[in-house]
Amino acid sequence: MINFTGSHILSVNQLDRDAIAKIFETANTMQPYAQRKKRTRVLDGAILGNMFFEASTRTRVSFGSAFNLLGGFVRETTGMSSSALAKGESLYDTARVLSSYADVIAMRHPESGSVSEFAQGSMVPVINGGDGPNEHPTQALLDLYTIEKELNSKLQTIDNMHIAMVGDLKFGRTVHSLSKLLAQYKNITFSLISPKELAMPDSIVSIIEDAGHKVIISDEIEGNLDADILYLTRIQEERFPSPDEANKYRGQFRLNQQIYTKHCKSNTVIMHPLPRDSRSDANELDTDLNLNPNLAIFRQVENGVIIRMALFALTLGVADQVQQHECDVNWFTQK
Ligand code: NCD
Numbered sequence: 001m002i003n004f005t006g007s008h009i010l011s012v013n014q015l016d017r018d019a020i021a022k023i024f025e026t027a028n029t030m031q032p033y034a035q036r037k038k039r040t041r042v043l044d045g046a047i048l049g050n051m052f053f054e055a056s057t058r059t060r061v062s063f064g065s066a067f068n069l070l071g072g073f074v075r076e077t078t079g080m081s082s083s084a085l086a087k088g089e090s091l092y093d094t095a096r097v098l099s100s101y102a103d104v105i106a107m108r109h110p111e112s113g114s115v116s117e118f119a120q121g122s123m124v125p126v127i128n129g130g131d132g133p134n135e136h137p138t139q140a141l142l143d144l145y146t147i148e149k150e151l152n153s154k155l156q157t158i159d160n161m162h163i164a165m166v167g168d169l170k171f172g173r174t175v176h177s178l179s180k181l182l183a184q185y186k187n188i189t190f191s192l193i194s195p196k197e198l199a200m201p202d203s204i205v206s207i208i209e210d211a212g213h214k215v216i217i218s219d220e221i222e223g224n225l226d227a228d229i230l231y232l233t234r235i236q237e238e239r240f241p242s243p244d245e246a247n248k249y250r251g252q253f254r255l256n257q258q259i260y261t262k263h264c265k266s267n268t269v270i271m272h273p274l275p276r277d278s279r280s281d282a283n284e285l286d287t288d289l290n291l292n293p294n295l296a297i298f299r300q301v302e303n304g305v306i307i308r309m310a311l312f313a314l315t316l317g318v319a320d321q322v323q324q325h326e327c328d329v330n331w332f333t334q335k
Pocket of ligand 1: 130136173174275
């Protein structure tokens with residue numbers, strides 16, 4: 001198992017089942033602090049460099065909130081044009097500089113491999129918040145944690161489950177990282193549903209197949225949705241050469257209550273990393289599902305905070321000191 005303290009978290013390839021179990025066990029202990037039942041100041045004085053060189057709402061804000069919830073401070077930069085990368089500075093130099101201002105860095109960047117390159121110049125642990133279409137390890141961990149919780153509440157397990165992944169499986173980094181984590185479990189059926197041009201990369205399909213799982217590849221939603229977990233994705237239009245190219249695929253696969261009732265099991269869990277594209281020509285996940293109890297998208301969001309708290313506590317070596325630095329919450333809270 002990875003020795004978390006001082007380590008970068010760049011890829012799910014670093015995480016075996018023991019490491020995943022350690023992260024989930026640590027995340028469970030973060031629940032009272034995330035729900036504001038208690039505070040902890042275990043990271044009092046520590047600084048997170050939250051470096052997002054590509055669009056983000058939930059990942060950026062939840063990394064920041066997670067760090068604040070542990071008592072630390074957050075320094076943030078957003079967008080490429082407002083950083084010195086736009087003046088030709090290398091990722092290595094940027095990392096050397098930014099890591100002298102922080103104790104840990106969370107980073108997102110539009111190019112595959114960029115966060116690993118950045119980590120080589122960093123003097124502090126770097127956590128990958130998404131590197132182009134390549135990987136999104138923290139999203140995969142929060143997705144896996146959500147899948148486990150949702151299935152356990154229905155007395156099911158990840159082993160032997162059926163997951164259907166739908167949409168842009170070529171550019172969707174969340175499904176790449178999640179598939180690699182799931183490959184470590186047993187006897188899963190993967191239905192990979194996408195337009196042919198946006199199919200899951202062969203390298204990921206091979207990892208799943210070589211681990212002994214069943215893979216069904218289809219470009220049709222009909223007949224493929226009666227899964228235990230249905231994981232929808234947005235067409236990643238920012239990765240296409242032009243908006244027109246992306247428009248060819250937007251709106252091709254949609255889920256609404258009517259389709260759910262017709263094609264899914266009565267308890268199929270609906271997941272999406274968000275943002276869902278709510279424009280009328282896309283609308284891959286209709287708001288008429290908002291009251292469906294099997295819609296887990298906002299539970300994924302909540303789980304994202306405790307997973308990121310766990311990763312900070314582990315990489316900064318304070319996971320066993322969180323409670324020691326506990327104090328009361330003295331404001332009104334409804335969580
Ligand atoms: C995803 C991403 O950025 O890869 N969003 C997220 O982090 N929750 C998915 C997406 O943007 O479609």
